[in-house]
Amino acid sequence: MVRVKYRKFKKKPSKVKKILFKLIRPVFLLGSLSALAFFFFGTSRFDPSDIKVEGVRRVNSEEVIAVITPFFEEKHLGLFSGNVFIFDRSGARARLTEFFPRVSDVSFKINIRSRELNIIITERNKAVAIWCGVMSLPESEDIINKEQQENCFNIDEEAFAFEEALQTQGTLLLTIKNERSNQELKQIGERVTEESFLKNLLYIRDVFKETSQLGISAVVLKDPDEVVAYTLENWSIIFVDSRSIEDQVTALREILKSQIPPEKRKQLDYIDLRVEERAYYKYR
Incomplete structure (x- = not known):
């Protein structure tokens, strides 16, 4: 007796099902991501529970919070308000430094569990010099109003x-x-000059204080490139900022050491370093 084996015919999935299957996967993935995004961003679940300010000395903490709060109320993409995940950190940092010139840096620390936001403020507390901008008055101006043309700031x-x-x-x-x-x-809040130029001026002061016990009371910047340093002994030194200040300071120290003894310094009127590789001085 001959046995006949029958093979089961497997029905191939239709093209429609294949297309539906390919569509369902990305739709499901997109839906999952949307639900997750809504969970994190579209609800108040991750709004800050508390905002604290650290590091302030002169800046008012309540004012800092008032400036930062709108960043949690603004809508992102027209849908989500800012929470601890998506608020604009760089914008908040820029706004705080704009409102508070004393603030030099801002960082943010977030506790995910408690949703607490800590704003860490770094203040400018140490003044290294006083900068005064002095504008020349027209001849018709009353000399009494001269003080109105001078603005002095700690820098x-x-x-x-x-x-x-x-x-x-x-x-x-x-x-x-x-x-x-x-x-x-x-x-206030602006950079008054280049940082490197300020360092040169402080260098002039520090060198003479340390090596010659010679105090500098003030420095005046004059046209076109003169830097006039006034000493506590009531005489001046004329530099130019178009050449190396360090080289001019070296030349000045040499002339004070070799040609002008300490007992004669108080008789000086000025020392002029404007000519390269030359130093001129004049007594009163």
Whole structure:
């Protein structure tokens, strides 16, 4: 007897099912991602439960919170308000430094479990000099109003003006007066000059304080490139900022050491270093 084996016929899936299957997977994935995004961003579940401010000394914490709060109310993509995940950190940092010139840096620390946001503030607290912008008055102006043309600020080591200078600070900090005609009067929150230039001016002060016991009371910037340093002994030194300040300081130290003894320094009127590789001095 002959046995006949029958093979079971497997029905191939239709093209319609294949297409549906290919469509369902991305739709399901997109739906899952949308649900996850809504869970994190579209609900108030991750809004900050509390906002705290750290590191402030002179800046008001409540004002910091008032400036930062709108960043959690703004809509992103027209749908989601800012929460601890998606609020605009760089924008918030820029807004805080704009509102508070004393603030040099801002960082954010988030506790995911408690949804607590800590704003860590770094303030500009150390003034290294006083910067005064002095504008020349027209001849028709009343000399009484001259003080209105001088704005003085405390500046930090990065040359940022962060607060108005007190008159009593003039004896404690180096005073730098800018009398050049091409200057723009600066405001609090602005960089008054290049950081490297400020370092040169502080270098002049520090070198003479350490090596010659010679105090510098003020530095005046004059046209076109003069830097005039006034000593506590009531004589001046004329530099130029178009050449290396370090080279000029070296030349000055040499002339003080070899040609002008300490007992005669008080009789000086000025030392002029404007000519390269030359130093001229004049007694009163």
